[in-house]
Amino acid sequence: MHIACVGGGPANLYFSILMKLVDPARHITVYERNPEGSTYGWGVTFWGDLRDRLLSTDPETARAIVDGSVHWDSWLMRVHDRATVTLENAEEGLGIGRRELLAILADRARSLGVRIAYEHEIAAEEELAGADLVIAGDGAGSALRERHADHFGTDVATGRDPYVWLGTTKVFDAFTFAFTETEHGWIWCYGYPYGKANSTCVVECFPQTWRGLGLDEAGEADGLALLEKLFAEVLDGHPLIGGGGGRWQRFRTVTNRTWHRGNLVLLGDAAHTTHYSIGAGTALALGDAAFLVHALHNTPRLPEALAWFERERMAAIRPTQRAARYSARWYENLDRYVGLPPEHLLTLLGRRHSPLLSRVPPRLYYRAGWLGSRIARPFAW
Numbered sequence: 001m002h003i004a005c006v007g008g009g010p011a012n013l014y015f016s017i018l019m020k021l022v023d024p025a026r027h028i029t030v031y032e033r034n035p036e037g038s039t040y041g042w043g044v045t046f047w048g049d050l051r052d053r054l055l056s057t058d059p060e061t062a063r064a065i066v067d068g069s070v071h072w073d074s075w076l077m078r079v080h081d082r083a084t085v086t087l088e089n090a091e092e093g094l095g096i097g098r099r100e101l102l103a104i105l106a107d108r109a110r111s112l113g114v115r116i117a118y119e120h121e122i123a124a125e126e127e128l129a130g131a132d133l134v135i136a137g138d139g140a141g142s143a144l145r146e147r148h149a150d151h152f153g154t155d156v157a158t159g160r161d162p163y164v165w166l167g168t169t170k171v172f173d174a175f176t177f178a179f180t181e182t183e184h185g186w187i188w189c190y191g192y193p194y195g196k197a198n199s200t201c202v203v204e205c206f207p208q209t210w211r212g213l214g215l216d217e218a219g220e221a222d223g224l225a226l227l228e229k230l231f232a233e234v235l236d237g238h239p240l241i242g243g244g245g246g247r248w249q250r251f252r253t254v255t256n257r258t259w260h261r262g263n264l265v266l267l268g269d270a271a272h273t274t275h276y277s278i279g280a281g282t283a284l285a286l287g288d289a290a291f292l293v294h295a296l297h298n299t300p301r302l303p304e305a306l307a308w309f310e311r312e313r314m315a316a317i318r319p320t321q322r323a324a325r326y327s328a329r330w331y332e333n334l335d336r337y338v339g340l341p342p343e344h345l346l347t348l349l350g351r352r353h354s355p356l357l358s359r360v361p362p363r364l365y366y367r368a369g370w371l372g373s374r375i376a377r378p379f380a381w
Helices: 010-022 048-057 059-067 098-111 207-212 220-230 281-298 302-332 342-350 363-368
Strands: 002-006 027-032 043-047 070-072 075-079 084-087 093-097 115-118 133-136 155-168 175-182 185-193 199-205 249-255 264-266
Touching: 002 010, 010 027, 010 098, 010 281, 043 048, 043 098, 043 185, 043 199, 043 281, 048 059, 048 093, 048 281, 059 098, 070 185, 075 342, 084 342, 093 098, 093 185, 098 115, 155 207, 155 220, 155 302, 185 207, 199 207, 249 302, 264 302, 281 302
Parallel strands: 002 027, 002 133, 027 115, 075 175, 133 264
Antiparallel strands: 043 093, 070 093, 075 084, 155 199, 155 249, 175 185, 185 199
């Protein structure tokens, strides 16, 4: 079987690795339109449960990823003009540069005999007529998927709050949340390390805050300078870095009614996206790859294999998708919670995946004792 993977992201690269491990005779080519080493974004985050699954699936790849990652086991929250709160001994988190992650996966794939064709753009499956299976892992805006959007039942829902993905030379020693109040409303950031010299910093705010501060019209340099001022305390004088594909945008939640058509199947963000606030994107992409390999290896006929993959994987990620929707909604309604004492806000932050938060006044959680102090995350593989 000749397999063509369109898109050189984590989903397709990890799929090619696992497929070669279970069936070395498969001929696999990964097509990536960008040059090798060229990628958007800064660092990606994952958690201890994903590390354990990677180790059980392919220890060699997992060890390289873990060795290239930085680790933390605490959450820190700063609220403007209020005390800083830290939750120690939280679940272990790991961060790795996106470029480093892709390099590890590409090197491992090539060592197993996978061909990776960089600077080779595929826009239509007709260009891959000789392939028995075509995997569209070309991102949320997948060109292959869009040619058959009616068949796939693609739906794209755009979120309300603008956000921007940035880097910084401030190396956070915990997963950090910072909330700053301005005369135009609240603006906040999430920060986590991904190397010895850099961290990711995602900034989000209400639409009226974005417009009121002039961020909707500011150039990159002026916008970064303003954000550095607003988050000066948490950045400790370090700069924010743009230019990594970072621009103000609104999150697009992509869903599809079906994930396959003939010999074409969707993988990763081409099939589904989940709000960045739960940090599950990379885990879901790698999990998609593992499920698809399992389906192809254990089901001889391609139609049945793709049907099994779609059915079982859709069911497996449903709790994470639901958690992501509630998390996004929590931030869109931040003004309901941000006035609470910081330690209570941190507790609610850890439970933002719960549908109860949209129905029960937040102060009642503490009176009723419904929430513990531990951070809860959805199952992400």
